Amino acid sequence: MATLYTHQSNNVLKTWLLMSVFLVIVIVLGWFFSYYYSNPNILYFFIIFSILMNIFSYWFSDRVVIGLSGAKEAKRTEYFDLYNSVENLSITAGLPMPKVYVIDDPAPNAFATGRDKNHSVVAVTTGLLGILDKNELEGVIAHELSHIGNRDILLSTVVVVLVGFVTILSDMFIRSHIFGGRNSSSDNRGGNILMLVGVILMILSPIFANLIHLAISRKREFLADASGALLTRYPEGLANALKKISLHSTPMKRKSKAMAHLYISNPEGSSFGKSAGKKIAGLFSTHPPVEDRIKALIGK
Numbered sequence: 001m002a003t004l005y006t007h008q009s010n011n012v013l014k015t016w017l018l019m020s021v022f023l024v025i026v027i028v029l030g031w032f033f034s035y036y037y038s039n040p041n042i043l044y045f046f047i048i049f050s051i052l053m054n055i056f057s058y059w060f061s062d063r064v065v066i067g068l069s070g071a072k073e074a075k076r077t078e079y080f081d082l083y084n085s086v087e088n089l090s091i092t093a094g095l096p097m098p099k100v101y102v103i104d105d106p107a108p109n110a111f112a113t114g115r116d117k118n119h120s121v122v123a124v125t126t127g128l129l130g131i132l133d134k135n136e137l138e139g140v141i142a143h144e145l146s147h148i149g150n151r152d153i154l155l156s157t158v159v160v161v162l163v164g165f166v167t168i169l170s171d172m173f174i175r176s177h178i179f180g181g182r183n184s185s186s187d188n189r190g191g192n193i194l195m196l197v198g199v200i201l202m203i204l205s206p207i208f209a210n211l212i213h214l215a216i217s218r219k220r221e222f223l224a225d226a227s228g229a230l231l232t233r234y235p236e237g238l239a240n241a242l243k244k245i246s247l248h249s250t251p252m253k254r255k256s257k258a259m260a261h262l263y264i265s266n267p268e269g270s271s272f273g274k275s276a277g278k279k280i281a282g283l284f285s286t287h288p289p290v291e292d293r294i295k296a297l298i299g300k
Helices: 004-037 040-069 080-093 126-131 134-149 152-178 185-232 235-246 257-262 276-282 290-298
Strands: 099-103 110-116 119-125
Touching: 004 040, 040 099, 040 110, 040 119, 040 152, 040 257, 080 099, 080 134, 080 185, 099 126, 110 134, 110 152, 110 257, 119 126, 119 134, 126 134, 126 235, 134 152, 134 185, 134 235, 152 185, 185 235, 185 290, 235 290
Parallel strands: 099 119
Antiparallel strands: 110 119
16 A cells, blocks of 8 residues: 555655656767767767756756745744744654745745755745735645655756756757758758757657646645645645635746746646636646645545
């Protein structure tokens, strides 16, 4: 029977699998470039680069996430209640105290990042702090700490860097053709093939990113909701927080599709009580419908 520890182990396995697949894809692309330009040094460059990219994504992806979000480390004196909530719930969960960050944004949201429980971060927006009461804030913090305890954060954080890099690869294909300077008819024929590959990759990049997001996001959100409710022993707190968050449909000022899955709510904006058409579109969202999450928490 699957347990929480099974889920934790699966997340670690998925992380290494994702990094391995990324390594293989980049090496294959390197071979394609080296064959097209008849330069084996390009393949060597891609091999070295893919290895370094994996190392970078493991050790520094949390810093990339913090940079993309515009989060600033919070001072205890300025955000005393937030610090107390994180500290007390960390003790209850048996987790080291994560670093606390605040994002200056009126849209209510939060996320957790880091490579493990000893190198973790919890970030919330000023908008979230402005609309939630103590019990609701604790529900959100417990949800994010559950991501840390469940070892979701390593997989989710690495995805930000690796998936984001897929878009850069597609751009490299196009630029290599435009600025490659190959003029013969055979070269033009090969260039057309390269351009076609680039266009295909550009089309597949967002699809690939969304598939990864969908694969890792929905189940882990339900699990973090349940784990967070057990941590606070007050599921209504998180349920009420989710409802309040969903009523604010304004998107965040700084948002990236590569890291949308990290947030407790879609940073593009959401709404409670969606129409049938929006519910169908929601099937392709990185987050399960708020109504389903609330129902799972309190049965309403």
